[in-house]
Amino acid sequence: MKRAIITVVGKDTVGIIAKVCTYLAGNDVNILDISQTIVQDYFNMMMIVDTSRMSKQFGDMADELAALGQEIGVAVRCQKEEIFDMMHRL
Amino acid sequence: MINLHEVTQTNKMITEENLDVRTITLGISLLDCIDSDLGKLKEKIYRKIYESAKDLVGTGEQISREFGIPIVNKRISVTPIALIGGAACRTKEDFASIAAALDSVAREVGVNFIGGYSALVSKGMSPAEELLIRSIPLALSTTERVCSSVNLGSTRTGINMDAVRLMGEIIRETAECTKENDSLGCAKLVVFCNAPDDNPFMAGAFHGVTEADKVVNVGVSGPGVVKTALEEIRGESFEVLCETIKRTAFQVTRVGQLVAREASRRLKVPFGIVDLSLAPTPAIGDSVADILCEMGLEYAGAPGTTAALALLNDQVKKGGVMASSYVGGLSGAFIPVSEDQGMIDAVKAGALTLEKLEAMTCVCSVGLDMIAIPGDTGASTISGIIADEMAIGMVNQKTTAVRIIPVIGKGVGDIVEFGGLLGYAPVMPVNQFSCDAFIGRGGRIPAPIHSFKN
Numbered sequence: 123m124k125r126a127i128i129t130v131v132g133k134d135t136v137g138i139i140a141k142v143c144t145y146l147a148g149n150d151v152n153i154l155d156i157s158q159t160i161v162q163d164y165f166n167m168m169m170i171v172d173t174s175r176m177s178k179q180f181g182d183m184a185d186e187l188a189a190l191g192q193e194i195g196v197a198v199r200c201q202k203e204e205i206f207d208m209m210h211r212l
Numbered sequence: 213m214i215n216l217h218e219v220t221q222t223n224k225m226i227t228e229e230n231l232d233v234r235t236i237t238l239g240i241s242l243l244d245c246i247d248s249d250l251g252k253l254k255e256k257i258y259r260k261i262y263e264s265a266k267d268l269v270g271t272g273e274q275i276s277r278e279f280g281i282p283i284v285n286k287r288i289s290v291t292p293i294a295l296i297g298g299a300a301c302r303t304k305e306d307f308a309s310i311a312a313a314l315d316s317v318a319r320e321v322g323v324n325f326i327g328g329y330s331a332l333v334s335k336g337m338s339p340a341e342e343l344l345i346r347s348i349p350l351a352l353s354t355t356e357r358v359c360s361s362v363n364l365g366s367t368r369t370g371i372n373m374d375a376v377r378l379m380g381e382i383i384r385e386t387a388e389c390t391k392e393n394d395s396l397g398c399a400k401l402v403v404f405c406n407a408p409d410d411n412p413f414m415a416g417a418f419h420g421v422t423e424a425d426k427v428v429n430v431g432v433s434g435p436g437v438v439k440t441a442l443e444e445i446r447g448e449s450f451e452v453l454c455e456t457i458k459r460t461a462f463q464v465t466r467v468g469q470l471v472a473r474e475a476s477r478r479l480k481v482p483f484g485i486v487d488l489s490l491a492p493t494p495a496i497g498d499s500v501a502d503i504l505c506e507m508g509l510e511y512a513g514a515p516g517t518t519a520a521l522a523l524l525n526d527q528v529k530k531g532g533v534m535a536s537s538y539v540g541g542l543s544g545a546f547i548p549v550s551e552d553q554g555m556i557d558a559v560k561a562g563a564l565t566l567e568k569l570e571a572m573t574c575v576c577s578v579g580l581d582m583i584a585i586p587g588d589t590g591a592s593t594i595s596g597i598i599a600d601e602m603a604i605g606m607v608n609q610k611t612t613a614v615r616i617i618p619v620i621g622k623g624v625g626d627i628v629e630f631g632g633l634l635g636y637a638p639v640m641p642v643n644q645f646s647c648d649a650f651i652g653r654g655g656r657i658p659a660p661i662h663s664f665k666n
Contacts, residue, residue, distance in 0.1 A: 127219055157216050168216045181277035199223060201280035203214065208466040210218040 124174040125154070125203040128187065132196025134165040142169070142198065145190055149183065150175040165196065170203070223280070229436035230498040231464065232282040233471045234491045236272050237327075237412035239419035239427040239484065240264045242291040250300040254313040257296070261288060261317045261326075264426055264481075269322040271478045275471055283471065284433075284633075288318065289417035290328035298340030304347035311351035311358045318357040325400075327417035329360040332407070335369040335656065345375070348382050352397035353389035359400045359415035363407040365602040367609045370659040371405065376602065377651050379403050380595030384618060387587065391620035394628045398617040399550075399582065403598055405605030405612045410485050411541040416613060427484035428476045429541060432468030432532075433491040434460075435500045438524075442506040453507065454527050461488065461531030469536040487541030488532030489577060490524070492552035494635035500524075500545050501554025512547075512555055513564030521545060522575035542611055544577025550630055550637035551582050559638050566597075566640055574604050579613035584628045584637040587620040594618065596647035607660050 128146075130138060139156075146153060151171050158167035173180065184200040191198030225231035245256035265288050272286040290296075293310055301307045311329050318326040329351055331341040348360050362379060365371035383398055390397035402416045409420020412429035419427070441460045445452050468486040476483035492500045501512035507520045525544045533539055547569065549555045558564035566583065573579045579601050585594075598614045605612030619628045622639050629636045 127214065129219055129223060168219050170213065181274055184277050199280050202278050204470055205279040205281060205467065206214045206219055206222055208470045209222055209463045210214065
């Protein structure tokens, strides 16, 4: 399994999760876990996904998700899980 | 499983606190390029560097995109050119033409600096080494990306005072040759005591002769992350302060370890070291001086500064050592003046002097770094400043360095713009009393008593 973390931060609006999920489904990326909070109208979501069946280059997906985020006015980042494991796990 | 809080913390460090990997530096040995024919030598050097480094920038950018961590610089270090060019170069111009070849291959592969226009003369100078040193002003004024360094002393050998005297003159000459650009050439020239073979940071990076054919070294950064962590614990005891720095340094270094491992795997080049350095930039919130202020000093340079810096440096190492499988290079806090907004502010406020900076270099990783001094400062005074700094390194068994810029045409209080990561600096006053007769003595200072460990 090749896990990645997608984060979405921005002002809450209709259809954020739908847009991101549609993109992921279209690229054969499986969602393993979703957690989210809304603090003072600010939407903060994290998804753990499996990219092992994806045919795209990882960097291209990260760029496309960032562009998708811009369209709907939120910041979307997609990062390989290792960076978080390295920083927060011994 | 990673949770939302941890992900948010990491991304806040990256997006708001300037966490980045400062450099991936590819060390390349040029020993197999040596040839007595200068033309052939340059061709071999160009080819070897190009073949070794053509994927470096692309790989760095790919890693950066996949992990969402900025990798600010991709750079190259090579074997000291005095060793490589010795058989082929007869004149200063011959050596400078090698610098031109390095410059053009650096541009071709897209790295912003290439280090290793260097000579290691801690005990004595061979004719080739002296010729390379004398060619430095020409080389640095006719190239854009080449960095030069000279090792003038070590704990094991003492200090080569002939070379110290020569470097005072060379620094002045380099300043003159680049006076149209605020003597920028001197920002690409550093002298060392105990120079490390595996330093990834410029201007002092070179690929030591003890290294493998190629090696990937990574320098991390993150003063802003440490500063923000300390904001949370204002007024707490030194124990809490130290633990917080250590924990933060661990996290910062883990990112460096990850990037180093990935770069090594993708470039198929062995992983050398992670350099655990807190390297500031002129950007707001990316300052080592700000960390010292956050600890409780009004400005860097106030009484207590040396103690605060000693503590910071030690905790960065303690936190970083466990985070990486190999640690090396300079490893510690950098205190360049022009590259750190907090240091610039301290100089402007009159809180920070050259003498205090010298004291600070006793307890941190580098030395007198990126300091602008008046353009009329004499060569022997520069040599005196260098000799003092080399003595600190020699006696304390640590690396020390001097990168000072006598800015031709400018005096105390004037502002000098170097641009980009090199920043800007107010010209600082220098002690006006003479050391001519001291510097004028020939020879070398013997190794200190504690170097005899066999």
